[in-house]
Amino acid sequence: VLGVAGLLLPLASSATIIASPMDQRQFQDMALPNGLRVVLISDSETDKAAVSLDVQVGSGSDPEDRAGLAHFLEHMLFLGTEAYPEAGEYQGFITRHGGSENAYTSYAHTNYYFDIDADYLEGALDRFAGFFTSPLFNPEFVERERAVVHSEYTSGLKKDGRRIRAVRQLAFDRRHPRSGFAVGSLQTLADRPGDLVRQDLLGFYRRFYTAPNMTLVVLGREDLEVLENWVVTRFADLPAGGESPGGEVPGLYGENKLPLQQKVVPIAEMRYGLFTFPLPARIAHYREKPLAYLGHLLGHEGPGSLLSVLKAQGWAEALSAGTGMSNDNESTFEISISLTAAGLGA
Structure with a gap:
């Protein structure tokens, strides 16, 4: 070299x-x-x-x-x-x-x-x-x-x-x-x-x-x-010009689209519910990480937690929460719940 x-x-x-x-x-x-x-x-x-x-x-x-x-x-x-x-x-x-x-x-x-x-x-x-x-x-x-x-x-x-x-x-x-x-x-x-x-x-x-x-x-x-x-x-020989991707991007969901419920019949045996909440971009708050705090609180599995209540009803087996999609324009917060057969029909 x-x-x-x-x-x-x-x-x-x-x-x-x-x-x-x-x-x-x-x-x-x-x-x-x-x-x-x-x-x-x-x-x-x-x-x-x-x-x-x-x-x-x-x-x-x-x-x-x-x-x-x-x-x-x-x-x-x-x-x-x-x-x-x-x-x-x-x-x-x-x-x-x-x-x-x-x-x-x-x-x-x-x-x-x-x-x-x-x-x-x-x-x-x-x-x-x-x-x-x-x-x-x-x-x-x-x-x-x-x-x-x-x-x-x-x-x-x-x-x-x-x-x-x-x-x-x-x-x-x-x-x-x-x-x-x-x-x-x-x-x-x-x-x-x-x-x-x-x-x-x-x-x-x-x-x-x-x-x-x-x-x-x-x-x-x-x-x-x-x-x-x-x-x-x-x-050093990489070109310095080119075009930056970007431009104005509309919101993830169209006007009057929410609230919305979608149902999918799976091929494998699985039961879960996914709740998605569209939010502004989280990049500006990367030091504070508010969605991480929120995910920790909602994902807690101890007494009095959301999961403990759902388990007591016989509706859920597991729960996770945190950031879903994220980019410079927007983000989503998502809660995923693994459901029992009773929970799916509740």
């Missing part, structure tokens, strides 16, 4: 990371000139190194005529880069050195991560960085990965969790990004006359996969200076 000490000078440093007095690891918070936010963690005693890169864009930014595009991009990104063109090379390197890797697409974020034997962090980071600086999006894999995504969609049709989520979405405001179909299918990702899905994928990547939309965390046993050098040499 070439040293680029000259590139280290313009890095911006953010506020000092506050760590526990018992935490002996070293931390560094910085930003590259292209806008990439980075947190470095040096742990001289760790056996495992780990990396996570979060892109602040997800299924909520799918084009209206390309449901599942963000998820499809997550799949296609892993299939070769300019430096490592062979599909599966990254996964093989991680596996050979005692690690694991994965990724997920949510409403507002797509996250890529891995862990590996601490001695092999640099090689893994070198392969990982290429997904964001020089991916190939090889056309020969489009059909295969489209089928993989479709299989993921069809396999979920008989999963109660996926079915319940789909029913809940029916109540959402149709203009809200959460109301969309996030997984993707052969139909939504199909090539159309004059509109190949790979071209739409490349357009989405160029719009949103830019440094200002990304946050990188690297943990290794090397000292902070070495970790910083490794990051700068590999991520």
Whole structure:
């Protein structure tokens, strides 16, 4: 790896990371000139190194005529880069050195991560960085990965969790990004006359996969200076432009939609009630965590608690409460009650 000490000078440093007095690891918070936010963690005693890169864009930014595009991009990104063109090379390197890797697409974020034997962090980071600086999006894999995504969609049709989520979405405001179909299918990702899905994928990547939309965390046993050098040499070429996802988002539920009762007949044997309360965004109160307090009070299982009363009636077996959905625009508070047969009919 070439040293680029000259590139280290313009890095911006953010506020000092506050760590526990018992935490002996070293931390560094910085930003590259292209806008990439980075947190470095040096742990001289760790056996495992780990990396996570979060892109602040997800299924909520799918084009209206390309449901599942963000998820499809997550799949296609892993299939070769300019430096490592062979599909599966990254996964093989991680596996050979005692690690694991994965990724997920949510409403507002797509996250890529891995862990590996601490001695092999640099090689893994070198392969990982290429997904964001020089991916190939090889056309020969489009059909295969489209089928993989479709299989993921069809396999979920008989999963109660996926079915319940789909029913809940029916109540959402149709203009809200959460109301969309996030997984993707052969139909939504199909090539159309004059509109190949790979071209739409490349357009989405160029719009949103830019440094200002990304946050990188690297943990290794090397000292902070070495970790910083490794990051700068590999991520300085990330484009600094692009587009930030966002814009005005309507409320989760449309006007006059609430109160609402929905009923789902499950495939597996299960009985529970889920009570959802839409709320403003909780981000501004992250230090105070009011929903955590509320969840603790309602989730209490001792004498006089809500659960104890329901159990005394023979209606419930368990209860949990806490934050449900949460993003920059809104949140929900949810109470889930595992019901007995008598409780279901009460």
